[in-house]
Amino acid sequence: MSEQIQPGRRRKNDPDGMRRRILDTAAELFQSRGYASTAMHDVAHEAGVTGGGMHHHFPTKKSLALAVINERIRPGVTETWLAPVLEAASVQEGVAQVFREIRDALTKAGRVRGCPLNNLALELSLMDPEIRVAISAIFAAWNTALVEKIATDQSKGRLTGHDPQRLATLIITAYSGAMTLAKVQQDPRPIDTCSAELLARMEP
Amino acid sequence: MSEQIQPGRRRKNDPDGMRRRILDTAAELFQSRGYASTAMHDVAHEAGVTGGGMHHHFPTKKSLALAVINERIRPGVTETWLAPVLEAASVQEGVAQVFREIRDALTKAGRVRGCPLNNLALELSLMDPEIRVAISAIFAAWNTALVEKIATDQSKGRLTGHDPQRLATLIITAYSGAMTLAKVQQDPRPIDTCSAELLARMEP
Amino acid sequence: MSEQIQPGRRRKNDPDGMRRRILDTAAELFQSRGYASTAMHDVAHEAGVTGGGMHHHFPTKKSLALAVINERIRPGVTETWLAPVLEAASVQEGVAQVFREIRDALTKAGRVRGCPLNNLALELSLMDPEIRVAISAIFAAWNTALVEKIATDQSKGRLTGHDPQRLATLIITAYSGAMTLAKVQQDPRPIDTCSAELLARMEP
Amino acid sequence: MSEQIQPGRRRKNDPDGMRRRILDTAAELFQSRGYASTAMHDVAHEAGVTGGGMHHHFPTKKSLALAVINERIRPGVTETWLAPVLEAASVQEGVAQVFREIRDALTKAGRVRGCPLNNLALELSLMDPEIRVAISAIFAAWNTALVEKIATDQSKGRLTGHDPQRLATLIITAYSGAMTLAKVQQDPRPIDTCSAELLARMEP
DNA sequence: ACATACGGGACAGCCCGTTACT
């Protein structure tokens, strides 16, 4: 029975898997090396994909950047930031928890590579309007979630004396800046310091 | 034949002028396009210098980056941030003034290109240790200046109830993050919002 | 064989239609952009066909080129050139008519893209022997038809004092060169000029 | 004191020579393979030049094409066509001589690669307006020279009964077409045939 | 018959740094 058509030599079509591998690799490399310093070839090689496969899924580097932003960074922010804060008993507790967990992760990693959103935001904002808008949308969603949470907390007396919009902006910018500082100093402590000072005036 | 520079006999060699022009151009381009996206050739062309002239003053791109950081960005931070704050009647007034002036400058420019220090910090921190240290030093100086000013203010009763180190960190990170946000949204308003919330916490 | 196409049951497969569309598109693109500058993907996209469909009908680009030559360009030459001349009252009238009609077509089109046969002939002759032979065959048929027409005309006294082979060659080459010139200058007038001079010495 | 700086290892600057080698190689390859089918790398390799040197002299492929047209093809047409005809005793003798010499050259070469001007004209006319104009200018100069020669000959009674402009156009187009035909058939004879018929019409 | 996925390999353009030269 010569039915076997050389098993093992056959190519397996797995478009979703390949796309996922490319995106994961790209997200990783964009963060650790930066966008401009990451070659398409590097992504392909690291993901175990050929140039042709790469081009099939992401014809241009920009399309890859957009996909990374929308399919990796945006969900990442939601998971790491928004969900925990929204589910926390109060903004204070949520913020404290998020800062703490991120600090712990960085400490464990032994290397501070910065916030993925932050990194791409700075590098790509002025390069392409479409990308800028995609990144801007994430910040907007972040802001909206925080404002709502703060307003809810205030209505329930868990927080007083703050303008929700202003407080949300400070939380986002302080976090963003803290990640920058931690990256520059290769030291996660600014995150703690920042968190402490942020929460100091947010007692109910 | 005296080699003296006669009036009317134009001196062609002007090493200082050339170096200055290169640095100015590089600082400008690094900010508006990013470091990796700026070619040495672009800097040379924009500065009206040939490749050889570039190489004479800055043999490598890294040497140019370091010079921009130390001779343009560091003084820039001192002038724009440290001096005004240190000379102000109080931290609050100093911070308020700096945020306001930067917001005004961005509004007038009609385009938000972000904080030069921030931009290079994010892009170059992981690329080269030497550069990272140079940038880190600027943040450290910034921090030191703020801490001292805050401590002085507190000793004179102009501010109470803050840990100087923590407050300094929050100010720096919030500013840094606000510049990022403003760049991403191409809108200087986050700077105002951030400033307002920051100052609200610093009422004596 | 009830392979009949039932009303309402749309047949999706239309191999002939697809093949025709591909050939038409390819002929069009080969002429306007050149063979090497036309990507298979462009043809597929323009024809509304996927890469797989292309490969089914034309496994290689060369096979597509051969099909375009044999199934589009050869019939085109016959229709536009040979038939009218052969049916004309005399070579002179035939040639005059063909030149005139082509000039009119170019004028109406507002853009001179050259003679399809000419274009492919120049680009592909040295690239592939098989293709060269296919193109050469068209020129041979063209020549044969003209020679016969001229001989017939002469035997009937409609033309005197010409060597049929030599005159046929001049007509073909002059037309070919005129189309080249018209394309280069983006001006159909050389065709008129050429026709006039050609006919000037062909009085009976 | 080892003053010797390894003689023989030193690079020699010869910009003109390098440029000349590149242009010669490019002209050769453009003709034998076509423009689109010739890679910049091929030219560099064949000319013994590195990519960097290539880019220094010809930053883009288009710039190389323009240089080939203006510095190789145009002088070539002048030398091979215009000068001999203008210096000949009459147009007839000039044309006869040029056709004969080109036919001989092709016969000796054993391979018909076509007329360089013709080849590039067809391939590049629709691709870039600037290139089209450069090629068009060569045809125009060709035309002007022939018209003047014909007019002079007629005023001296060496030729009668021709409109100079029309005859010039026929000569150019017939030659151009003859070269195409010779290339397609890989046979120089059409050039003779064409020449004979052309001269037959120019008997005084 | 048709469609999607994929392989491997170019191609044009560019970039950073060095070396010869004035």
Next chain:
DNA sequence: AGTAACGGGCTGTCCCGTATGT
């Protein structure tokens, strides 16, 4: 001091052909 030439090497993009899937 300053200019122009030059050396390798890399990047994003794309292309042709084939294999897999329906």
